[in-house]
Amino acid sequence: MAEPPTLRMPKALQALGFLARELPMTAHAQRKLGDVFSISVSGLPPLVIVADPALVKEVFTSDASDLRAGEGNAVLLPLVGASSVLLLDQAAHMRQRKLMLPPLHGDRMRIYGEVMREITDDEIDSWPLNQPFSMHQSTQAITLRVILRTVFGIEDGAQMADLERLLPKLVDLGQWVTMIPALQRGGGRASPWGRFLRAREQVDAILFDEIGRRRLDSEATAERSDVLSLLMQARDEDGEPMTDLELRDELVTMLVAGHETTATTLAWTFERLLRHPKALERLQAEVTLGEESSYLDAVIKETLRVRPVLNYAMRRLASPTRVGAYDLPAGWQIAVSLVLVGLREDLYPEPLAWRPERFLNRTPETYGWIPFGGGVRRCLGASFAQYEMTTVLRRIVERCDLRAAEPASEMRKRRAITFVPARGAQVIVEQRRAAAANTVTA
Numbered sequence: 001m002a003e004p005p006t007l008r009m010p011k012a013l014q015a016l017g018f019l020a021r022e023l024p025m026t027a028h029a030q031r032k033l034g035d036v037f038s039i040s041v042s043g044l045p046p047l048v049i050v051a052d053p054a055l056v057k058e059v060f061t062s063d064a065s066d067l068r069a070g071e072g073n074a075v076l077l078p079l080v081g082a083s084s085v086l087l088l089d090q091a092a093h094m095r096q097r098k099l100m101l102p103p104l105h106g107d108r109m110r111i112y113g114e115v116m117r118e119i120t121d122d123e124i125d126s127w128p129l130n131q132p133f134s135m136h137q138s139t140q141a142i143t144l145r146v147i148l149r150t151v152f153g154i155e156d157g158a159q160m161a162d163l164e165r166l167l168p169k170l171v172d173l174g175q176w177v178t179m180i181p182a183l184q185r186g187g188g189r190a191s192p193w194g195r196f197l198r199a200r201e202q203v204d205a206i207l208f209d210e211i212g213r214r215r216l217d218s219e220a221t222a223e224r225s226d227v228l229s230l231l232m233q234a235r236d237e238d239g240e241p242m243t244d245l246e247l248r249d250e251l252v253t254m255l256v257a258g259h260e261t262t263a264t265t266l267a268w269t270f271e272r273l274l275r276h277p278k279a280l281e282r283l284q285a286e287v288t289l290g291e292e293s294s295y296l297d298a299v300i301k302e303t304l305r306v307r308p309v310l311n312y313a314m315r316r317l318a319s320p321t322r323v324g325a326y327d328l329p330a331g332w333q334i335a336v337s338l339v340l341v342g343l344r345e346d347l348y349p350e351p352l353a354w355r356p357e358r359f360l361n362r363t364p365e366t367y368g369w370i371p372f373g374g375g376v377r378r379c380l381g382a383s384f385a386q387y388e389m390t391t392v393l394r395r396i397v398e399r400c401d402l403r404a405a406e407p408a409s410e411m412r413k414r415r416a417i418t419f420v421p422a423r424g425a426q427v428i429v430e431q432r433r434a435a436a437a438n439t440v441t442a
């Protein structure tokens with residue numbers, strides 16, 4: 001049975017290298033071993049890393065009963081709950097996906113544009129002039145408010161303030177206690193697990209209360225356009241609605257999957273854009289004319305290519321499976337590397353250079369541009385995220401003259417499973433235009 005090649009080094013060293021210097025190590029392994037190789041992280045079954053579009057297609061289109069993503073996400077259970085689409089596989093997974101897809105689909109996103117612009121305007125108005133600040137912190141505030149208003153449908157100011165305070169705490173603590181299961185004990189006030197449980201209790205109380213209120217006023221709920229209200233009206237193939245618990249779990253899932261990812265991609269977009277003055281000039285010229293800008297879209301696609309927030313789309317093998325020339329036993333994990341695929345020289349000449357022109361008037365290759373993963377597990381929020389990112393970026397560029405706080409590029413820093421700009425994407429606003437001027441209602 002042919003197994004994928006692996007680096008010749010002790011397993012403990014491989015594990016250490018993978019944890020401490022994952023990106024250089026996998027790039028080195030790809031150069032030495034090719035587009036499929038395995039890495040052993042002590043105590044776990046080998047991880048097979050895949051970086052070739054043809055094999056990516058094989059993995060993404062394989063029978064979902066052989067390749068499972070839900071099992072691999074099981075550690076997230078305390079945070080997202082047992083009905084989360086992230087944790088399910090096969091029929092149960094497809095049921096949740098079918099219920100969630102229509103509210104998050106394509107053109108529907110336009111109805112959220114006004115709210116997205118309003119939230120961005122408020123954030124812009126709070127920025128200091130001629131003083132560095134972290135764009136990442138700002139995009140985190142924007143994307144959280146956007147999710148709360150458009151996905152959760154929160155309108156009440158006090159409830160909004162409570163959730164803005166509690167949700168980052170829940171997700172932050174949740175990342176620690178799910179990554180280090182040994183922390184899941186003791187429930188004392190000071191322990192991480194105790195603090196996590198209390199934050200979860202408080203968040204759940206607000207969410208169940210909100211769901212209950214909307215159920216009571218079903219006529220008003222039917223008129224609403226937020227994602228939660230639409231999910232409450234959705235029916236599965238047997239005509240069954242989602243339960244309160246399912247609704248709660250999917251709300252937290254969309255927050256966990258959609259908040260930090262979108263905020264970080266926006267932060268990287270500014271980190272890259274502000275170091276490419278010609279691109280910034282072109283973008284500014286296009287948005288000021290108020291035209292639909294395909295360049296804007298290309299700027300985001302190129303940023304997602306060189307700085308995908310997540311490195312892997314993971315699948316666990318439920319049965320022995322052949323991938324390319326290799327036979328992989330049940331229990332192994334396949335990690336499609338979003339980073340390595342994005343940096344392929346054959347698809348993207350001079351792959352490290354950030355050049356939005358690559359995507360101008362060109363649809364990316366299905367399996368060669370995969371920052372949102374693929375197949376039956378492809379990101380459910382991809383349309384939402386892309387629409388939000390173009391709306392926020394357009395608004396900021398329209399209203400502000402920006403520059404990078406320092407000329408040197410920011411390195412990638414690992415934060416839980418994401419890679420973020422190491423200094424928080426430090427920027428300086430040199431000039432801010434009034435909200436009313438140049439307003440484009442696209």
Ligand code: HEM
Nearest residue numbers: 254257258261262265313372373374377378379380381385
């Ligand atoms: C730039 C922003 C985002 C990026 C880069 C991103 C990326 C990803 C990736 C790589 C996956 C795994 C795909 C796979 O395994 O093949 C995923 C899954 C998912 N994402 Fe996103 N995401 C983003 C924003 C969002 C948003 C805004 C939402 C919700 C509103 C969302 C909801 C989800 C859900 C529910 C899944 C699980 C899908 C499933 O298992 O069937 N994501 N995302």
